[in-house]
Amino acid sequence: MSSRGSVHAAVRSLVGAADIEVIPLKGAEEKVRAVPPGATITITCSPKFGLQRTLDHSARAVRAGYRVVPHLAARQVADEAELRAFVSRLAELGITGLYVIGGDAEKPAGEYSEAAEILDALAGMDHGLTSIGIACYPEGHPKIGDEALLAALHRKQPHAHYMVSQLCFDPGALAGWLRRIRAEGIALPLHIGLAAPMNMRKLAELSLRIGVGASIRYLSKQHGIVGGMLRGSSYRPEDLLLAMGDTLTDPQMRVDALHMFSFNQVDATVAWQQRIAGDTAAHA
Template identity: 30%
Template sequence: MTGKDIPGLIEAKDSIPQGTKINVTFLGNEDLEMRVAAAKAVRDLGFVPVPHISARRIGSQQQLEEFLGRLQEVGATEHVFSVGGDPATPEGPYPDSLSVIRSGVLQKYGVREVSIAGYPEGHPDIADDVLWRHLEDKSAALKEQGLDAVILTQFAFDTDPVMSWIDAVRARGIDTQIRVGTPGPAGIKRLLGFARRFGVGANAMIVKKYGFSLTNLMGTAGPDRFVTDLASLLAEDPSSGRVGLHFYTFGGLLATSDWVRQFTAAQA
């Protein structure tokens, strides 16, 4: 959810299981009060807040500590997501999420688990070798500091690159839990817009495999086929280790939580 999504969270609260992790963004058009209020709402409604720390948007160590201090006041620092962020030029001393992790500041405010980003289809602005080196370095740094880790991936429409990437993660000796990103049900145009922005493969063959066509952009699409296929592939490959899902709620919290509830019920 974003800092503006508190009404949507309240609307969806009865469809989301208590104890569910809900990430809270750190966007350029949000401020400290919005981020803290959203994290507090998540906690107050019985869920687990996972506030984002956008390294390149943090102007100073003092600003980072102020943010974490405010989150700690509302009981929202045990789980965080440390990510590099969008600005081409860092606004302060943290050029990437690794520098935030290595700062030693997180532990001061009660952080126990840090999510880090994974990119099964690469990143439009970062070379693959750099992505792999940073994933390895962040995993090692978290282990050295006694912090639990989760790898949270960019969303995808195709299970093949996701499975190949999971195999490559495990081949590097990283046994951290992976949460594979997938969009909740959303408008097809909206999904394709996010895919272009984040460098996610979305050609005609891929999106047909996912469950929609580029010739009909008026409807909505959900992750039914992707989730079903991914589950089958993971069941066939026990070396994949601990793998779960993370839902990007492009179509809204209620639509996503309703889809999860209905899909889960259908599997029972």
């Protein structure tokens, strides 16, 4: 198979098996029904809704037949007792995966302020988790320097099984960052965080809100997002993957999966997933 053919095949495979992130808002349970049974759904957490909302939606998704990966924000966990209670509930539900982040709360609820502290605590527990994910930031973090981000990855790596990249629209930036951190000894498999297909205007608004303004400026320059907004165009997530080229298929880069930021546009995400998984080459 040619290099280009290998990339197309990898995109089809990655898209077909992608995880879909869902925000536990009102009506999310109905939206999730668009996802085929047996697929993986990740359930976010936020200071606004609290950990119990994440657990409640996770329980419903498990009962509906999905593989579920809840998010856990360190800054929302009050103490070790609450952490133990959270993972015990996951065990009761048969959930064996967890995605650990620092979280957006301005003030920590208790003794944990970053993901590494949660991972250290979990390492001393008999929790039954077999897959733990952490976040990574190809285009940096607005409040954390690049050296600190790399140090954090090194600290978290022994306790994690994979990393999920923050939303990015620049394939060159993503590929370059990935090669740099591999050279720095970060070997965790990467799940590429990818925006779901949606109206350009809405995507721009959401991206600026979550702090990826630099990447949305790249998208604007490369793809004419202003004109796209005026025409009501939609973003095509597959373009980023195809543009990564051989970096996507290089076994040393360990790109293992996709994490779709659906922003609860679940119907559109699933429709795109089903179309691209069997028709990527036609849209290259």
